[in-house]
Amino acid sequence: MDSDVQKKRVVVAGGGTSGWMAAAAISKLLANQVEVALIESEEIGRIGVGEATIPPLREFNKLLGMDEQHFMRSIHATFKLGIEFVNWGRLGDSYIHSFGVTGKDCWACDFHNFWLSGLKKGFTDEYGAYCLELQAAKAKRMLGSEKYGVHYAYHLDAGLYAEFLKTIALANRTEHIKGKIEKVFTDKTNGFITSLELHDGRRIDGDLFVDCTGFRARLIEGALNTQYEPYGHYLPCDSAVAVQSESFGEPRPYTQAIAHHAGWQWRIPLQHRVGNGFVYCSRFISDDEAQTLLMDNLESSAITEPRMFKYSTGRRIKAWNKNCVAVGLASGFLEPVESTSIHLAMSAILRLLRLFPRGEIKQSHLDEFNQQTKMEMDQVRDFIIMHYKATERDDSAFWRYCKNMEIPESLAHRLKLFRETAAFPIKEKELFKIDSWTQVMLGQRIMPQQYHPIVDLMGEQELGNFFGKIKEGVNQAVVKMPTHQEFIDSYCKSTPM
Ligand SMILES: Cc1cc2nc3c(=O)[nH]c(=O)nc-3n(C[C@H](O)[C@H](O)[C@H](O)COP(=O)(O)OP(=O)(O)OC[C@H]3O[C@@H](n4cnc5c(N)ncnc54)[C@H](O)[C@@H]3O)c2cc1C
Structure with a gap:
């Protein structure tokens, strides 16, 4: 100095x-x-x-010199590979927005263009079949080893x-x-x-x-x-109620976000309990109804009293x-x-x-x-608004409002571009990358009308080999992983409270 x-x-x-x-x-x-x-x-x-957190926190923790195993043990943390969205596009829908990369890009376009061309040619695998973190989440498996390069965050x-x-x-x-x-x-x-x-x-x-x-x-x-x-006109939810409940089976390596008629419910599994909450718009549901809805949708007994939050x-x-x-x-x-x-x-x-x-x-x-x-x-605001806006739900006043609400010009452009061409605007230093946008857009049923022409340079057999290789790599890696619970037990099991 x-x-x-x-x-x-x-x-x-x-x-x-x-x-x-x-x-x-x-x-x-x-x-x-x-x-x-x-x-x-x-x-x-x-x-x-x-x-619930996202992967960059791991870098921050490293900067602070934290030892991951000690950190996870001390705060009863579990691993998070993404978020499962239930009932967002339509009632009954479910998709995972996972961390990590899906497939392989080429110089001209991103992987989803190949996947879209595959759909036209009769390949039936879902987009997520080519993402390690998504498949590991589905299989409830986890391996936090550098060798596998798994992208993960924590529930803490x-x-x-x-x-x-x-x-x-x-x-x-x-x-x-x-x-x-x-x-x-x-x-x-x-x-x-x-x-x-x-x-x-x-x-x-x-x-x-x-x-x-x-x-x-x-x-x-x-x-x-x-x-x-x-941002209330774009993000209408202004309230939440939260409660903790007992552990329920083996912890899922992902957060759940389950849409209801006037908001959505979170489930965050920790080692010793589950964090639950319901985020809602008070114009469409009363606080009492919101609390009842949350308590009725717990998977296990509550261990705390519900707490209300109001925010703008x-x-x-x-x-x-x-x-x-x-x-x-x-x-x-x-x-x-x-x-x-x-x-x-x-x-x-x-x-x-x-x-x-x-x-x-x-x-x-x-x-x-x-x-x-x-x-x-x-x-980040645009990415979040998209979850509400891109819905086909019209079964409640809340979802009808979201479907028809005005959105920022930047998001409107992005949605239109993807819908019409499968392309993305290039933005520097965006937190949510194209893989995230694509998973959520497809999950919310936005299907592009076209894909990049360069993809057609690949014949059907070549495309099949390309898909097969990526999928095989993903599947082989997932099969070798221990279950989420086994990995926690060997790596960072905390002492019961
Ligand atoms: C419903 C809900 C769910 C959320 N879920 C997530 C999630 O899953 N993931 C995520 O990343 N974030 C989530 N968040 C946000 C997350 O809770 C906060 O970002 C995080 O806890 C940090 O809060 P904070 O430290 O800014 O505020 P607080 O935790 O409120 O801390 C404020 C501090 O200021 C002190 N203070 C206030 N006034 C005074 C005063 N006059 N004098 C002295 N001290 C004072 C308080 O005592 C306290 O120590 C959620 C938020 C809400 C409302």
Whole structure:
């Protein structure tokens, strides 16, 4: 550290998953360059949901130096290979959106073009037959070995994950302050936050504040009044009810998202219990009915009381405003159908680390951070909206609304392009790649009218050999895998609670 640059004091407000992720990452990765303090209110507590993740979290965990087996054991985690969607396209439909790659692309076009041509020529295998992770999920098998290169994420206990991150943050000298933030003081000249006052009168000073206070957004909104762009017209669900239940058989290596008449239900199997919830639109179902629907659709006995959540989908227009960076629910919420929220918090933290100010905060830092955040949120938002929009269901007012609602121009273009030509717009650094879009679009019954002409250069026999080789590779790898339960038992079995 140059002697001309003063050591920054970073104050993280909030000790949920986002807060402890931020504190762990900043204190470890910027080591002696900054001082980190984290304030959390035990009285307010954490949101306590957020248990399904996506693969990039593994890289984040590695950056923090976590040992995967220890991590999984400590937080009763299971493996996740994707999400099974039930009743989304039509009642009775089921498809899996898995991680990983499907088939093999060529220079001119993606694999689904070959698959579409195969359909015309009488090949009957479903698109997912050519994806290792999807077939492993179906067979309830798992092998987290580098040799197989399986793409996976975790189902984890949200409370224990935050505690696990806390140990890393504390080991890297994060100061842990317990208390409720009651007042936020700002500099009269530039509006920057100078300090936070706790319920007992303690004053916490800082240079940079990371608002991880969840939906309360105590700093970014409560003090800085930063605008929020609502997405409610595109993502109509605004409520959820969640409950935990006993383990039910061997844990599935995938999350379930089961559509009902006014929303959808999640099932997230951990080693010691199942996390369940029902996400719904309060314009189409009452809270009492939603709770009954969830309780009636549990596979095993509930072990907690149901908890309700109300939220407004959307994003903070400036996630970084003055010297305050909002991370996690304080910066926005899409909805949990693709398990993206913890990922977006992680991504915001890494973005902050990449743009971390040396000396004073420059406007260009903020502008770049906010522009990248907007791009990421818009892309993920479109992917999620597609799940609701691309439905053939008309059996309830909710699904009729979704089917007919307006969607962003960017998504409308993408759907039209795929439907008419099987092509995709090229977007840089998209979280959900073409494989994901294709699995979900086909799963929701969007079938392209054409495929790329280059595919016809392959004769029927050649195409058959091409498909056969990929499928054989997938099947051979899956057969060699242990079951999900066997792999957990040998790799990361936790002690029963
Ligand atoms: C129904 C639902 C389901 C979800 N499912 C998923 C999922 O499957 N996958 C996923 O990735 N994400 C999911 N999420 C999102 C996920 O829960 C959050 O992204 C994650 O838990 C991080 O939350 P957070 O830390 O931002 O907020 P919180 O957990 O709410 O933490 C806020 C912290 O701020 C503190 N705080 C608040 N106000 C004050 C104050 N005045 N003074 C001091 N401290 C204060 C609180 O005490 C707490 O420590 C879901 C969310 C909902 C609502």
